[in-house]
Amino acid sequence: MALHIATPLLPLQAFAARRHGAPVWLKMEALQPSGSFKLRGIGHACETYAARGARRIVASSGGNAGLAAAHAARSLGLPALVVVPETSSERTRALLAREGADVLVHGLSFQEANAHAQSLLGLDDAFIHPFDDPLLWEGHASMIDEVAASGVRPDAVVLAVGGGGLLSGVVAGLRRQGWNGVPVFAVETNGADSYARSLAAGERIELPAITSIATSLGARKVSEHAFALARSHPIAPVVVSDGEAVAACLRFMDEHRVVVEPACGAALALAWRADGPLAAFGNVLVIVCGGATATVAQLQAWGAQLSVPAAG
Ligand SMILES: *Cc1c(COP(=O)(O)O)cnc(C)c1O
Numbered sequence: 001m002a003l004h005i006a007t008p009l010l011p012l013q014a015f016a017a018r019r020h021g022a023p024v025w026l027k028m029e030a031l032q033p034s035g036s037f038k039l040r041g042i043g044h045a046c047e048t049y050a051a052r053g054a055r056r057i058v059a060s061s062g063g064n065a066g067l068a069a070a071h072a073a074r075s076l077g078l079p080a081l082v083v084v085p086e087t088s089s090e091r092t093r094a095l096l097a098r099e100g101a102d103v104l105v106h107g108l109s110f111q112e113a114n115a116h117a118q119s120l121l122g123l124d125d126a127f128i129h130p131f132d133d134p135l136l137w138e139g140h141a142s143m144i145d146e147v148a149a150s151g152v153r154p155d156a157v158v159l160a161v162g163g164g165g166l167l168s169g170v171v172a173g174l175r176r177q178g179w180n181g182v183p184v185f186a187v188e189t190n191g192a193d194s195y196a197r198s199l200a201a202g203e204r205i206e207l208p209a210i211t212s213i214a215t216s217l218g219a220r221k222v223s224e225h226a227f228a229l230a231r232s233h234p235i236a237p238v239v240v241s242d243g244e245a246v247a248a249c250l251r252f253m254d255e256h257r258v259v260v261e262p263a264c265g266a267a268l269a270l271a272w273r274a275d276g277p278l279a280a281f282g283n284v285l286v287i288v289c290g291g292a293t294a295t296v297a298q299l300q301a302w303g304a305q306l307s308v309p310a311a312g
Pocket of ligand 1 (some may be wrong): 162
């Protein structure tokens with residue numbers, strides 16, 4: 001049995017009116033038990049590794065990938081070890097502990113925590129990468145199967161890009177439905193825009209540092225697979241500001257009563273740009289990827305700091 005849930009597909013009402021009836025559909029991945037879409041792919045990967053004999057799940061992300069791994073491990077009755085850097089928040093560590101994971105704090109950056117996690121791997125351990133694993137893409141693709149089963153055929157898809165696991169999964173899902181030509185708008189925030197920069201340069205670019213608050217988009221380098229996909233699928237990179245992403249989170253909270261991270265706000269921000277590139281499309285599908293690390297107070301503080309106008 002899958003570890004994720006089938007999520008609702010909801011119309012973005014306020015926006016539909018302005019688009020003269022052309023609907024925007026929200027795939028509500030924020031409602032996954034671990035707080036983000038990551039449970040689809042990571043749940044699938046953990047199940048597969050467990051079936052192959054893994055006795056422990058090891059991850060190195062202090063964010064939603066770590067939470068999904070911890071949640072999946074608990075569902076499978078396996079212990080989980082998550083190595084997080086010293087910069088990870090108290091909230092993140094508390095959420096991981098609440099999922100029953102052993103949390104080990106090591107190193108000043110994700111790179112150091114990740115290297116340490118790798119060094120601890122035993123023969124019976126399964127290491128869960130946050131975005132670069134075909135099992136993850138296969139699991140993420142199930143969200144598109146659900147969209148198809150509900151009878152909606154998107155004319156364009158909007159999603160956020162970090163390391164490109166979500167993008168890889170969604171494109172795999174579109175292909176599975178025979179929807180090879182459906183364009184994907186791949187949204188990042190300024191300062192976490194490793195995908196847009198790589199496509200512009202024609203080679204994978206490694207960002208020297210992540211300067212956006214959307215830490216879940218903070219892969220300094222996207223996967224080779226996600227980069228190469230732009231050669232065989234219509235993918236348009238879009239970069240929004242942190243302020244736009246936070247404004248979209250606050251507005252989403254007011255209109256849909258759901259809290260999401262700025263990583264997810266980035267995709268919503270594009271959906272709300274009335275004059276943006278989506279105007280030309282009929283059915284627009286927005287992947288509401290979610291994110292468990294945001295709080296109302298944190299979003300409001302960012303809003304004040306970035307001078308985001310009040311929603312409404
Ligand atoms: C991981 C994550 C992303 C980015 O996904 P990638 O597979 O790394 O591209 C976007 N939003 C949220 C909330 C995430 O947790």
